[in-house]
Every structure is written in structure tokens, then in C-alpha cells.
Amino acid sequence: MAAMTGPLAFGLVAAFGVAIGSFLNVCVYRLPRGESIVSPPSRCPSCGQGLRWFDNVPVWSWIRLGGRCRTCRATISPVYPFVEAVTGTLFLLQYWQLGWQPLLGIRLLFVAAMIVLFVIDLQHRILPDVITLPGIVIGLAASMFLEPGWQAALSESPPGEVLWAVGEAYFRVRGEEGMGVGDVKMLAMIGAFLGWQLTLVTLLFASLTGSAVGVGMVMFDRRHMKYQLPLGSFLAAGAVVAAHFGQSLIAWYVGLFS
Structure with a gap:
């Protein structure tokens, strides 16, 4: 049919x-x-x-x-x-x-999880393990047969190391934790579903938008200097953008040097 x-x-x-x-x-x-x-x-x-x-x-x-x-x-x-x-x-x-196609069902599940994580982290500053940990398993299992493929899904260390480095730099400058283990688990989940290249796109988008929002808040009111931004919400938004437009953004960027 x-x-x-x-x-x-x-x-x-x-x-x-x-x-x-x-x-x-x-x-x-x-x-x-x-x-x-x-x-x-x-x-x-x-x-x-x-x-x-x-x-x-x-x-x-x-x-x-x-x-x-x-x-x-x-x-x-x-x-x-x-x-x-x-x-x-x-x-x-x-x-x-x-x-x-079969990938549609997996992507709809991923988008639904990102929406939940976006709102929960925005409201409560938490990223529930009940979503991120099963998400890692489901994403890896699906990637064995569908995009991005098991090799891309397992190659999550570059984004993870970048996230750790960003968090460590934030701690050195501000003297307080800027992200938690939940953010790293969420990034691993994103990598399992999208692969490491789109995870880097996610991280770049989250960093840029988070920085823009943070600078705007400080410019409006300096009392927001100590406001903890919900990184998970920015990661969720970035992951949805990467899922839709990530490959086109990567192709455009590579084309600048070809």
C-alpha cells in the first residue's frame, strides 16, 4: 500500500x-x-x-x-x-x-524528548535521567540500523570533551559550576541519535544563543550576572535545529573552504 x-x-x-x-x-x-x-x-x-x-x-x-x-x-x-x-x-x-520511512519514527521520538527536556530544564534546572539514560540506549540501538550509523553515534567524545572544557573554563572564571552531569548525559543522548557532527552543530548553536541571551540579560540588569542559564534548554533547541538543518549548515561551512 x-x-x-x-x-x-x-x-x-x-x-x-x-x-x-x-x-x-x-x-x-x-x-x-x-x-x-x-x-x-x-x-x-x-x-x-x-x-x-x-x-x-x-x-x-x-x-x-x-x-x-x-x-x-x-x-x-x-x-x-x-x-x-x-x-x-x-x-x-x-x-x-x-x-x-523508519527514521521518521525515531526522529519524532527524539524531538518529543527534546521538547520535554527544554521545558523541564527551563522551569526546574534539571534534566531527568529517566529521559536521558534510556535516550542514549534507544539512540544507539536505532543508529545500528538507521542514520547516522553506529560509528558516528559512538564517536561522541569530541563534543563531550568540548562541553567539559567549556564547563571547566566557566568554573575558573566565575568560581561556580556552569553545567552539571545532566548536561553531559543529554549531550551523549543527542550524539547517540544524531552523530558527533550534528552534536557539534548542536553545541555551537547552544553556545552562541546562550551567550547572546546571557549578555543581553546582563546588559539589561547587572544583577543577572549570577543567573544560571538553563544549558539543557539551549542544547535541546540546538539539537532540533541540527536535526532539521545541520547537514545543510555543515555543507555550507565546508563549501567555504572548497
């Missing part, structure tokens, strides 16, 4: 993406609190009232209720529809780039 193409396929991928985004919101909220992501069913974080199905439709329910709980009228964070919309958009981009 031929794979679906055209608007129907894009619509199904988008719908699947926002539905997965709703589940990712559960992970973002519960994993840092050590709660099960399976039960109980979705509920209001303020009053604990369980959500009925028509109040749990991704994006639309938040808009229809004006961003408030139907029962207690407490404000529901706009992070929820944002995560759902971003997940749907990134799933569409992956489908547009790869089409129907």
Missing part, C-alpha cells in the same frame, strides 16, 4: 503531534515531581478536578476556556498550548523533511 501523501497526511501528522504534545505536558509537569505519567488522568493543577474529554482537547480547550480551569477558574499556564502547538509544528517539519 502506498504511503499517504498530500494535505491529508500533513493533517494527520499535525493532529498526532498536538496529541503527543498533550502527553508531553503531563511529562513536563509530573516528572520533576516524581509522579507517575500514567495515572491519575489529567487534572487541574490547582483544584485537582479531573478534566473531562472536551476540556482536554489540545490547544482548542485552553483557548475556549480562556486559559482557566472550568471548575475553580484558576489560570492555566500558556505553556500547555505552546508545547502542544510546537510539538505539532516540529512533527510536521520532520515529516516534510523525511517522509514516510
Whole structure:
């Protein structure tokens, strides 16, 4: 049977993406609190009232209720529809780039993990092992048969050494830790899925954007000098950019010297 193409396929991928985004919101909220992501069913974080199905439709329910709980009228964070919309958009981009092939499923799983890590690190400054450690195993297993190949996936030491060097330099200059072991585990996960070349693209993007944000914050208010930026969030964003555009960026860079 031929794979679906055209608007129907894009619509199904988008719908699947926002539905997965709703589940990712559960992970973002519960994993840092050590709660099960399976039960109980979705509920209001303020009053604990369980959500009925028509109040749990991704994006639309938040808009229809004006961003408030139907029962207690407490404000529901706009992070929820944002995560759902971003997940749907990134799933569409992956489908547009790869089409129907086995690598698509692996990349969708990777993108979903990056979204969860991005938000959790932004909110809590942690990168849960329950995502990064299984992610390393899954990424390496998938790379045995799919891109980037097992050799590229196992060659993670250059990015790891760079990350360690950046962290050590930050500690020497600022006198405090700038990154944790969780960042290194996350980088290993990215390497397992994308290979060392795209991991370097990820690290470069994260360093540039993190530096830009940090300098901008200090220029706006010098009290932010000691603010700890969520490196994992920048790594997650960089990994998604590398997954979509990394090969084109590498080809452009190599072309400058050819």
C-alpha cells in the first residue's frame, strides 16, 4: 500500500503531534515531581478536578476556556498550548523533511524528548535521567540500523570533551559550576541519535544563543550576572535545529573552504 501523501497526511501528522504534545505536558509537569505519567488522568493543577474529554482537547480547550480551569477558574499556564502547538509544528517539519520511512519514527521520538527536556530544564534546572539514560540506549540501538550509523553515534567524545572544557573554563572564571552531569548525559543522548557532527552543530548553536541571551540579560540588569542559564534548554533547541538543518549548515561551512 502506498504511503499517504498530500494535505491529508500533513493533517494527520499535525493532529498526532498536538496529541503527543498533550502527553508531553503531563511529562513536563509530573516528572520533576516524581509522579507517575500514567495515572491519575489529567487534572487541574490547582483544584485537582479531573478534566473531562472536551476540556482536554489540545490547544482548542485552553483557548475556549480562556486559559482557566472550568471548575475553580484558576489560570492555566500558556505553556500547555505552546508545547502542544510546537510539538505539532516540529512533527510536521520532520515529516516534510523525511517522509514516510523508519527514521521518521525515531526522529519524532527524539524531538518529543527534546521538547520535554527544554521545558523541564527551563522551569526546574534539571534534566531527568529517566529521559536521558534510556535516550542514549534507544539512540544507539536505532543508529545500528538507521542514520547516522553506529560509528558516528559512538564517536561522541569530541563534543563531550568540548562541553567539559567549556564547563571547566566557566568554573575558573566565575568560581561556580556552569553545567552539571545532566548536561553531559543529554549531550551523549543527542550524539547517540544524531552523530558527533550534528552534536557539534548542536553545541555551537547552544553556545552562541546562550551567550547572546546571557549578555543581553546582563546588559539589561547587572544583577543577572549570577543567573544560571538553563544549558539543557539551549542544547535541546540546538539539537532540533541540527536535526532539521545541520547537514545543510555543515555543507555550507565546508563549501567555504572548497
